[in-house]
Amino acid sequence: MPRLVMKFGGTSVADLERITNAAKKVKQEAEQGFEVIVIVSAMSGKTNELVGWVDQTSTFYDAREYDAVVSSGENITAGLMALTLQEMGVMARSWQGWQVPLKTTSAHGAARIEEIPTHNLDEKFGEGMQVAVVAGFQGIGADGRITTLGRGGSDTTAVAFAAAFEAERCDIYTDVDGIYTTDPRIVAEASKLSKISYEEMLELASLGAKVLQTRSVELAMRYHVTLRVLSSFEDDISMAAGTLVCDEEEIMENNVVNGVAYSRDEAKMTLVSVADRPGIAAAIFGPLSEAGINVDMIVQNISEEGRTDMTFSCPTDQVARAEKALNGAKDSGEINFHGLVSDKYVSKVSVVGIGMRSHVGVAKQMFEALSREGVNIKVITTSEIKISVLVDRKYMELAVRALHDEFELEHAA
Amino acid sequence: MPRLVMKFGGTSVADLERITNAAKKVKQEAEQGFEVIVIVSAMSGKTNELVGWVDQTSTFYDAREYDAVVSSGENITAGLMALTLQEMGVMARSWQGWQVPLKTTSAHGAARIEEIPTHNLDEKFGEGMQVAVVAGFQGIGADGRITTLGRGGSDTTAVAFAAAFEAERCDIYTDVDGIYTTDPRIVAEASKLSKISYEEMLELASLGAKVLQTRSVELAMRYHVTLRVLSSFEDDISMAAGTLVCDEEEIMENNVVNGVAYSRDEAKMTLVSVADRPGIAAAIFGPLSEAGINVDMIVQNISEEGRTDMTFSCPTDQVARAEKALNGAKDSGEINFHGLVSDKYVSKVSVVGIGMRSHVGVAKQMFEALSREGVNIKVITTSEIKISVLVDRKYMELAVRALHDEFELEHAA
Numbered sequence: 001m002p003r004l005v006m007k008f009g010g011t012s013v014a015d016l017e018r019i020t021n022a023a024k025k026v027k028q029e030a031e032q033g034f035e036v037i038v039i040v041s042a043m044s045g046k047t048n049e050l051v052g053w054v055d056q057t058s059t060f061y062d063a064r065e066y067d068a069v070v071s072s073g074e075n076i077t078a079g080l081m082a083l084t085l086q087e088m089g090v091m092a093r094s095w096q097g098w099q100v101p102l103k104t105t106s107a108h109g110a111a112r113i114e115e116i117p118t119h120n121l122d123e124k125f126g127e128g129m130q131v132a133v134v135a136g137f138q139g140i141g142a143d144g145r146i147t148t149l150g151r152g153g154s155d156t157t158a159v160a161f162a163a164a165f166e167a168e169r170c171d172i173y174t175d176v177d178g179i180y181t182t183d184p185r186i187v188a189e190a191s192k193l194s195k196i197s198y199e200e201m202l203e204l205a206s207l208g209a210k211v212l213q214t215r216s217v218e219l220a221m222r223y224h225v226t227l228r229v230l231s232s233f234e235d236d237i238s239m240a241a242g243t244l245v246c247d248e249e250e251i252m253e254n255n256v257v258n259g260v261a262y263s264r265d266e267a268k269m270t271l272v273s274v275a276d277r278p279g280i281a282a283a284i285f286g287p288l289s290e291a292g293i294n295v296d297m298i299v300q301n302i303s304e305e306g307r308t309d310m311t312f313s314c315p316t317d318q319v320a321r322a323e324k325a326l327n328g329a330k331d332s333g334e335i336n337f338h339g340l341v342s343d344k345y346v347s348k349v350s351v352v353g354i355g356m357r358s359h360v361g362v363a364k365q366m367f368e369a370l371s372r373e374g375v376n377i378k379v380i381t382t383s384e385i386k387i388s389v390l391v392d393r394k395y396m397e398l399a400v401r402a403l404h405d406e407f408e409l410e411h412a413a
Numbered sequence: 414m415p416r417l418v419m420k421f422g423g424t425s426v427a428d429l430e431r432i433t434n435a436a437k438k439v440k441q442e443a444e445q446g447f448e449v450i451v452i453v454s455a456m457s458g459k460t461n462e463l464v465g466w467v468d469q470t471s472t473f474y475d476a477r478e479y480d481a482v483v484s485s486g487e488n489i490t491a492g493l494m495a496l497t498l499q500e501m502g503v504m505a506r507s508w509q510g511w512q513v514p515l516k517t518t519s520a521h522g523a524a525r526i527e528e529i530p531t532h533n534l535d536e537k538f539g540e541g542m543q544v545a546v547v548a549g550f551q552g553i554g555a556d557g558r559i560t561t562l563g564r565g566g567s568d569t570t571a572v573a574f575a576a577a578f579e580a581e582r583c584d585i586y587t588d589v590d591g592i593y594t595t596d597p598r599i600v601a602e603a604s605k606l607s608k609i610s611y612e613e614m615l616e617l618a619s620l621g622a623k624v625l626q627t628r629s630v631e632l633a634m635r636y637h638v639t640l641r642v643l644s645s646f647e648d649d650i651s652m653a654a655g656t657l658v659c660d661e662e663e664i665m666e667n668n669v670v671n672g673v674a675y676s677r678d679e680a681k682m683t684l685v686s687v688a689d690r691p692g693i694a695a696a697i698f699g700p701l702s703e704a705g706i707n708v709d710m711i712v713q714n715i716s717e718e719g720r721t722d723m724t725f726s727c728p729t730d731q732v733a734r735a736e737k738a739l740n741g742a743k744d745s746g747e748i749n750f751h752g753l754v755s756d757k758y759v760s761k762v763s764v765v766g767i768g769m770r771s772h773v774g775v776a777k778q779m780f781e782a783l784s785r786e787g788v789n790i791k792v793i794t795t796s797e798i799k800i801s802v803l804v805d806r807k808y809m810e811l812a813v814r815a816l817h818d819e820f821e822l823e824h825a826a
Contacts, residue, residue, distance in 0.1 A: 016469050050489065056429050057493055058500040065499070068507050069492035072485040076463065079482035080470055086478070087471040094481050098511070099557060144512060 001125075004034040005170040007136065007158035010044035012173050012232035013077050016084075019043075022173065023084040025237050030090055030130045037121070037165060039136040039158040040081055042073025063108035067138070067148045071097070074135035074154075082133045092131040093124065097138035097146065102157070104139035104147045111139060111147035113156065116164035134161065152213025159216045163223035170220065170227050171242075176211060177231035178243035179204065181409035182260040186400050189410035193258060197248040200258050201227075203352040203386045212245070220245065248354055256362060257353035257407040260400050265316040266296070268346045268378060268390055271326065272339035276308040283335045284310060284326070291325035293318050296348070297381045297388065310337075311379060313390060316344050346378060347396035350388040351403055363387050369406035375399050414538075416580040417447040420549065420571035423457035424588045425645035426490050429497075432456075435586065436497040438650050443503055443543045450534070450578060452549040452571040453494055455486025476521035480551070480561045484510070487548035487567075495546045505544035506537065510551035511559060515570070517552035523563035524552060526570075529577040547574065565626025572629045576636035583633065583640050584655075589624060590644035591656035592617070594822035595673040599813050602823035609671055610661040614640075616765040616799045617674050625658070633658065661767055669775060670766035670820040673813050678729040679709070681759045681791055681803055684739065686751035689721040696748045697723060697739070704738035706731050709761070710794045710801065723750075724792060726803060729757050759791060760809035763801040764816055776800050782819035788812050 006029065008022045030036050041047075050070045054061055078094040085092035100120060104111035121132050136154035141147045149156055155172060162170035177192065179201065184190040196204075198221035205214045211229055220227045230242025248254070274280060281300075288295055297313040314322055319342050329335045356362045366387055370377060375398060379390040391399050404410070419442065421435045443449050454460075463483045467474055491507035498505035513533060517524035534545050549567035554560045562569055568585060575583035590605065592614065597603040609617075611634035618627045624642055633640045643655025661667070687693060694713075701708055710726040727735055732755050742748045769775050776793075779800055783790060788811060792803040804812050817823070 016466060019470075053429060053489075053493055054496060057432075057496040061496050062499055062506075065492045065496045065507055068509070069489050069496075072489050075488075076466075076482050076485050079478045080466055083467060083470040083474050083478045083482075086475055093475075094478055096481070096559075146509075 001033060001035045003037065003165050003167040004029055005037045005039065005158050005162040005165070005167045006173065007039040007154060007171065008041065008173045008232060009154065009175070010041040010047070011175045013040055013081070014044040016080070018232070019077070019080055019084050022232055023081060023088060023090075025173070025232070026085060026131055027088050027090050028237060034168075035125050036131045037161050037167070038081060038131060038133045039154060039161060040074060040077040040133060041136055041154045043077055046073040046076070064145050067108045067146045071135070071138040071146050071148055074137050078133045078135040082131075085131055085133070090131055091129050092133055093129060094133045094135070095121070096135050098140040100134065102134075102139035102160075104141055104149065106141035106143055106145070106147065108141070108145070108147050110150035111141065113139060113149070113160045116160055118164055121165070152215050155213045155216035156219060159219045159223070159225050159227065162225045163219070167225070170225050171237075172212065172227060172229050173232035174211060174229060175231065175233065176229070177234060177241070178229055179211060179245070179259075181258065181412050182400055182404050183262070186262075186397050187260075187404045190404065191410055191412050193243050194413050195244045195246060195251045196258055197251060197254070197354045198245060199248065199385055200352050200354050201245045203350070203383075204259050204261050217245065226250075254355040255353055255412050256355035256359045257351045257409065258355075258412060259352045260403045260407075260409065261350045261352060262396060262400050263348040264393065264396060266313050266346050266348045266390060267316045267319045268311060268313050268343040269319065269322060270309055270311040270341045271335075271337040272309055272341060273307045274310050274335065274337040276306055280308075280335070281310075283329070287325040287329040287334065288314075288322055291321050293322045293325065297379055297390065299379050299381065313346070313348065313379065319344055343378075345393040346390045347393045348388055348390055349396060349399045349403065350386055351407065352386045353407075354385050356385050356387075365406060366403060369402050370399055373398055373402045375402070414446060414448045416450065416578050417442050418450045418452065418571050418575040418578070418580045418583040419586065420452040420567060420584065421454065421586045421645060422567065422588070423454040423460070425586050426453055426494070427457040429493070431645070432490070432493055432497050435645055436494060436501060436503075438586070438645070439498060439544055440501050440503050441650060447581075448538045449544045450574050450580065451494060451544060451546045452567060452574060453487060453490040453546060454549055454567045456490055459486040459489070477558050480521045480559045484548070484551040484559050484561055487550050491546045491548040495544075498544055498546070503544055504542050505546055506542060508534070508545055508547045510548055511553040513547065515547075515552035515573075517554055517560045517562065519554035519556055519558070519560065521554070521558070521560050524554065524560035526552065526562070526573045529573055531577055534578070565628050568626045568629035569632060572632045572636070572638050572640065575638045576632070580638070583638050584650075585625065585640060585642050586645035587624060587642060588644065588646065589642070590647060590654070591642055592624060592658070592672075594671065594825050595813055595817050596675070599675075599810050600673075600817045603817065604823055604825050606656050606671060607826050608657045608659060608664045610664060610667070610767045611658060612661065612798055613671050613765050613767050614658045616763070616796075617672050630658065639663075667768040668766055668825050669768035669772045670764045670822065671768075671825060672765045673816045673820075673822065674763045674765060675809060675813050676761040677806065677809060679726050679759050679761050679803060680729045680732045681724060681726050681756040682732065682735060683722055683724040683754045684748075684750040684752075685722055685754060686720045687723050688749045689719055693721075693748070694723075696742070698725075700738045700742040700747070701735060704734050706735045706738065710792055710803065712792050712794065726759070726761065726792065732757055756791075758806040759803045760806045761801055761803055762809060762812045762816065763799055764820065765799045766820075767798050769798050769800075778819060779816060782815050783812055786811055786815045788815070
């Protein structure tokens with residue numbers, strides 16, 4: 001029988017009514033003939049309650065105990081979901097991570113999935129189980145202790161199950177009805193994409209579109225798991241609903257640009273007149289890395305002879321720490337620069353599209369559109385399927401709207 | 414190293430402050446040189462929340478899913494307790510039932526403990542673990558699914574661990590500071606016993622003193638586990654605190670009577686003029702048993718030739734069902750009686766004492782004391798270490814006080 005993985009996030013199982021609503025969708029798929037694996041998160045708010053208790057209990061807590069406590073949230077949902085399905089006449093049972101078992105590394109709190117043996121679930125499916133409800137976000141380490149997977153762990157669990165059980169698809173039910181060409185709060189005409197490639201989704205996810213965690217998309221791409229993002233609050237679960245995230249080859253005709261992403265609170269920092277010598281980049285970014293600064297864009301300009309300007313971006317709230325690290329490195333003689341200029345009020349705007357690979361002129365079109373609106377570009381970086389620019393923060397919404405308009409994304413699909 | 418089991422009930426771990434308070438006691442014992450096994454209940458209110466969700470989800474729920482959901486409560490406490498101990502510098506870790514593993518039957522919701530292999534905990538104690546915090550009330554069935562032990566399961570878990578690990582003692586921390594000669598709400602002069610035998614405790618537990626569950630006392634008696642009941646809200650944990658429940662031989666001199674117990678809401682039912690023939694008791698109590706009636710005392714009086722009166726007691730709220738069952742059996746010809754008289758307003762009062770075995774005259778002394786107060790005795794039953802009587806409910810408190818006074822229990826210890 002074909003298999004399907006369905007994943008419901010915290011808001012989709014926030015209370016018994018929503019669990020019932022989610023269970024109805026599971027039942028529909030089971031009745032279509034799928035053997036279904038459902039991955040559930042904790043009821044929203046539950047995890048925060050548990051984490052709050054752990055935080056109050058100890059400052060430098062033992063991550064193994066953190067995992068033992070926090071994983072309870074998903075276990076509760078899994079049991080309640082199984083009961084709800086049984087009440088609807090569906091043969092369901094719950095599985096905690098260690099029961100499957102979902103084997104992970106022992107990096108408690110941020111474990112990585114190592115293996116999902118399929119024999120236990122296979123056996124129960126063989127005995128007539130229609131639905132396995134699996135507690136997401138958790139597994140078991142080699143030492144027999146419970147692990148949790150860290151941020152985005154439930155999405156990742158879902159994709160890993162879809163890969164291990166060769167599921168036809170992995171449906172991620174969430175509180176939005178798909179992937180949009182941009183944030184509808186900024187551009188009212190933003191349109192829902194019916195399909196998007198893994199590569200584009202990765203760029204969009206890491207650029208600030210928060211629907212799917214980067215890690216789960218990477219895993220889906222590696223194992224060719226077809227993902228679908230759709231709303232748990234709408235009735236339609238037919239293939240017309242949501243957005244498919246899939247291999248590029250499965251998308252008949254690619255749009256040149258598929259989305260405009262943004263990241264609001266960025267800062268631009270420039271080291272003015274740095275002595276330009278081999279190893280200088282390492283000398284600069286070493287201390288920043290040690291200070292935990294998330295450096296994003298990096299641009300180096302030739303200035304006067306033997307010296308260079310080095311510009312990079314990072315989140316606004318890390319500027320003070322970055323300045324401290326760089327000035328410290330200057331004081332200790334590791335690096336030498338004349339000035340450090342920080343601009344804390346910039347934003348990053350990016351256009352993403354797999355079609356860029358075969359279309360020249362996207363960059364020119366982008367820069368012209370911004371220029372027409374009087375938006376000054378401060379930094380540019382490009383990859384094969386993405387162009388990002390830094391602009392003054394006050395122009396961010398304007399830039400997003402201009403680009404969405406320029407690439408006619410209101411008609412994308 | 415000597416081992417100690419410490420059990421904390423729901424009110425003793427109701428919030429983080431109380432968990433900290435309990436952890437301090439555990440630390441004290443660990444510093445005395447004990448390897449400590451701590452058994453914890455769910456934070457009070459948690460289990461009710463979980464059970465409430467299950468009840469709302471489905472009417473005839475799958476007990477396996479019930480167990481998976483409800484056991485989460487104890488897991489949370491175990492993790493938080495381990496973290497709290499670590500914060501205090503104690504080498505502690507949490508254990509869920511399946512990790513120990515505590516092996517049970519597969520009677521979900523009411524499983525019985527089958528085996529507690531000691532090697533996992535032994536190994537960790539060998540590596541320096543000072544305290545194992547075990548989630549109470551739960552285990553794992555042969556099918557690899559989580560089980561719960563049913564009513565009183567946490568006390569039973571504690572005693573079973575004490576037996577398996579040959580602990581020096583099993584301390585049950587609760588919200589009262591020991592076993593009293595009677596309910597202090599009825600008799601202000603009730604005194605705390607320093608020691609009591611298993612047999613007496615069993616009589617008191619099943620007679621309505623709610624401190625220890627019958628099942629855990631039975632288990633302690635079978636394996637000669639010394640139990641101690643003491644308050645988690647008082648600082649003293651020295652051997653002067655609480656009440657020891659132990660083998661009769663360990664109590665130097667037994668009081669003739671050690672306690673007065675009562676059960677308020679009892680009913681007395683009499684079948685008048687039953688045809689007296691072999692098998693008549695079975696014919697009467699068969700239908701009652703099938704109807705789920707908890708018959709307690711049974712008395713048979715000879716009345717006129719060939720006929721007898723049969724009197725029994727049961728909880729007041731089961732009278733209607735009992736009447737229905739008996740009248741049904743009469744209608745179908747299984748039994749034959751002239752009348753059925755129910756008195757729904759009686760209470761049971763009992764005196765318990767292992768010293769009764771060697772002292773005659775306790776019954777006489779009891780009946781005279783009640784007579785002096787004008788309390789009419791309606792039914793009497795006796796066992797080796799207990800005498801119970803049914804009296805009108807309005808005389809219950811009076812009877813308890815009179816007996817407590819008569820046997821000078823205010824001076825018991």
